Amino acid sequence: MNKNITNMIADIENEAIYTQHSIGRKAFSNKVMKVIASVQRDKFVAPELQVFAFDNAPLSIGHGQTISQPYIVALMTDLLQLESDYRVLEIGTGSGYQTAILAELVEQVNTMELVQALGKQAKQRLTGMGYKNINFQIGNGYEGWLEHAPYDAIIVTAAADYIPPLLVEQLKPCRKLVIPVGQIYMPQKLLLVEKDKHENIHAQNILDVTFVPLRQSDIEQ
Ligand code: SAH
Numbered sequence: 001m002n003k004n005i006t007n008m009i010a011d012i013e014n015e016a017i018y019t020q021h022s023i024g025r026k027a028f029s030n031k032v033m034k035v036i037a038s039v040q041r042d043k044f045v046a047p048e049l050q051v052f053a054f055d056n057a058p059l060s061i062g063h064g065q066t067i068s069q070p071y072i073v074a075l076m077t078d079l080l081q082l083e084s085d086y087r088v089l090e091i092g093t094g095s096g097y098q099t100a101i102l103a104e105l106v107e108q109v110n111t112m113e114l115v116q117a118l119g120k121q122a123k124q125r126l127t128g129m130g131y132k133n134i135n136f137q138i139g140n141g142y143e144g145w146l147e148h149a150p151y152d153a154i155i156v157t158a159a160a161d162y163i164p165p166l167l168v169e170q171l172k173p174c175r176k177l178v179i180p181v182g183q184i185y186m187p188q189k190l191l192l193v194e195k196d197k198h199e200n201i202h203a204q205n206i207l208d209v210t211f212v213p214l215r216q217s218d219i220e221q
Pocket of ligand 1: 061065066067068091092093094095096097098099112113114115118139140141142157158212213214215216217
């Protein structure tokens with residue numbers, strides 16, 4: 001493993017220990033950490049930010065958006081308890097970094113992005129890296145993506161005003177949705193939402209977080 005990635009992994013492990021009482025675990029699964037160690041985050045970051053590519057911090061990806069902090073990527077991925085035969089919906093493709101992590105772990109990833117330029121760039125990047133199990137869509141994540149529903153897991157990587165009902169509808173029973181909820185510049189809550197076998201919803205508050213907003217607006221060029 002290169003030294004930068006080794007440091008990033010150590011930072012994620014330390015933050016997991018530091019936040020263990022909130023997140024209910026001292027460490028993330030080996031399966032998730034192995035994938036985080038294998039996907040090269042520098043490939044998802046602009047040339048001028050390469051020196052920061054393995055920092056345990058969010059970074060700008062243009063269009064006012066950010067690539068998420070590696071610890072948060074590890075946490076959200078771990079919370080979903082993914083199995084290899086899962087079909088996953090991701091809202092907020094952004095750089096495609098989280099998408100790649102998911103694509104390493106499950107059978108099919110369906111990812112939606114509101115900003116056309118970001119979605120296009122991520123598609124090119126991930127296709128160029130050889131991923132064949134990802135479907136891309138430009139659209140509003142509040143609506144979900146009916147075509148491939150129902151999903152075994154849903155991950156939202158921008159802060160929503162509320163839990164989108166259509167996402168809950170598109171989730172299979174006994175499965176999980178992880179989503180930050182709250183207003184911009186206010187403390188947001190990372191929620192783990194579970195749909196039980198009777199289709200009742202249980203939301204668990206995991207951690208205070210800071211995400212860019214999940215916008216209600218139209219598709220952006
Ligand atoms: N997982 C990404 C995070 C990107 S930030 C990464 O690590 O790179 C969140 C992304 O959600 C941004 O790219 C933003 O444009 C997108 N987004 C915001 N509102 C959205 C919406 N309603 N539907 C789909 N994507 C949205």
